[in-house]
Amino acid sequence: MAEKAENIIELKHITKVYSDNGFKAVDDFNLEVKRGEFVTFLGPSGCGKTTTLRMIAGFELPSSGEILLDGRDIAHLPANKRPINTVFQRYALFPHMNIYENIAFGLKLKKLPKEEIRKKVKHVLAMVDLEGFEDRKIATLSGGQQQRIAIARALVNEPEILMLDEPLGALDLKMRKEMQLELKNMHDQLGITFIYVTHDQEEALTMSDKIVVLSEGKIQQIGTPEDIYNEPKNAFVADFIGESNIFKGIMTGHMKVRFCGGEFTGMDDVPEGTLVDVVVRPEDVIITAPQDGTVAGVVTSVIFKGMHYEVAVESGKYEIIIRTTKCYAVGDEVGICLEPDGIHVMLAEDHTTSFVTTINSDYTLDFNGKVIRCDLTKVVPKSKMKDNALIDENGETVDISKLKVQVSIQPDDIEMSDEAEAGLVSGEIINLIYKGDHYSYVVRTEYGYDLIVDDEYLWNMNDKVSLVMPEDKMKFQLKK
């Protein structure tokens, strides 16, 4: 083989659609992993991180795309032919074998001499601090010990890549912290590539060289832990990584941004007039006397958290969470200001919902059997109604069967209802982010599409909601 490429593994346009229900678990995933890197896939459950890991390990085949290992496409190679070993979420140790047999499993298949196997097992057991455990049965081990055996069983095969699927999820907090450090040390000593899957942002920040933040099958951001924490690319990443206040804002001048009822100076140069999302970390907010702050507010709650207090301040209709070492009392009037480097500005994404409808014979719009009333004379150019028929500028009846109308509506114009039949579509809340004065919800509709709804009231995850879209808030556009 020629000189080994710098990237040990590359994923190119990997997409995974489950054939039985059409669910798109991973959508156009692109990633390069350098040799010896510690890469973490981070995201909430159902974001596609485990599916991606399973495709790299070979337990699942991608629907499309390439997985290049040292430049060779292995996307359709079975798992047992890949130089990759996995530490499973629930360890997956063989219950009918003792520890020696478990660890030696892979080596015996490679037909290594017995003496060599014995030596390697001994060595790897020493590495995980379980010397002399060869003859113990799996059932006699604690969760943490099983975890170590699972790691030993994978490492003894000297894989080029070690995959870890939420390996610490079942351990208690203290054990988890210890194992985090041990895994990090092992990674540094062995120099092999680790791909780690977790939903725990703190774990990801502690251990990784590179974090891949995933949501709903799509990569949200790839970067170092510092990048991800300090410069989140969008509101999802900011909300998922650490605690944060997220506000809607607008750029009002050079590095000036208005949000939360005040004008602040930031560090991000975005053109004036741009709509933005602003992220403020709770530890970056400075509490001052009421008259000294950029905005003023009233303390509404104080929670002691050991290292600090978590103070909620209400300013107008906005709520700001602040982390401070000083104690305040509920009802205190305070001022709030921010250093420029404490303000992270992200371009607001366009969350307009739009869908295409056909025209019924009575000139209403049809959306999957639901009727939307619309003044078609304003949609079809130069048309008017005459004798209950839509005619064009030449006086001829418009052939509406060929026309389609695109309807669009803003997130804050959609209302949510818990009556199933109340709205145009129904769906389930799959994500929510608090944005200072309202919540931003991601609703997965019955047709499988995700749309964004802004609502000032709090709904719960997994709530079934019906989406009411007032016709006077809709925008209609002819679609050819």
Place this chain on the structure above:
Amino acid sequence: MKNVFSRRQMGIPYGVFLAFFVAAPLIVLFYYAFTNGSGQFTLNNLKNFFVDPNTMGTLCYSIVLAVTVTLVCLVIAYPVAYILAGSALKRKGVILMLFVLPMWINFTLRITALKEILSLIEGNLAFHPFLNTVIGMTYDFLPFMILPLYTTLSRLDSSLIEAAGDLGADSFQTFIKVIFPLSIPGIVSGVSMVFLPAMTNYVVLDMLYNSTYIMGSLIGSYFSAYDWHNGSMIALILLFIIGIVAVVSEGNDTENTGRGLV
């Protein structure tokens, strides 16, 4: 509200039941097995069992028959259970039920029907008596082998199979080294559910063989000839054999489930 009956009091009817219908008959069985016609203690009945070529022949025949039926059931049932347990079919419950469904039809009716079919094919049942009996019993006991195997295999943690693949095993090696050893509890309970009834079931043999070459019918023939003492001894020895088989498989079973609880 006050609890009228204690747990102990509620157990009384069951205790009475056990005393009258389990303990008492066993005592009577022991009494007859070790006495002679005039009510005196004797070991002659035990001796008769091993000396009489008829009883020993029947015992050996029963064992050979039961082992054959058990093996045939296992060979047929394992692939069925394995395929069903691993399939992503939504309707696999229905397929499984189709295998179990014959159990809901009257037993005599089923065997009579089978007898007619076999007569049609073979002309005369007397040509292949052993084969016919094996077919009849397999047909009858197959669900008892499929169900425990299916349960064990479908509970098998799929990540163990993935782990074997991950460590370099191909699908054959995965089966030999992981799936089969972990399905042994299912095999043991399937075997004990087929082997024991196959030892003693005489309806199938009676209808497909017209013979009393099985333990159950042998005991029946002693009792109908009013030789209760030898009949009781055979029943007792059979109980002993079944007890040994049950204890052995039980021990194997608990050991494996114990390991399986990880």
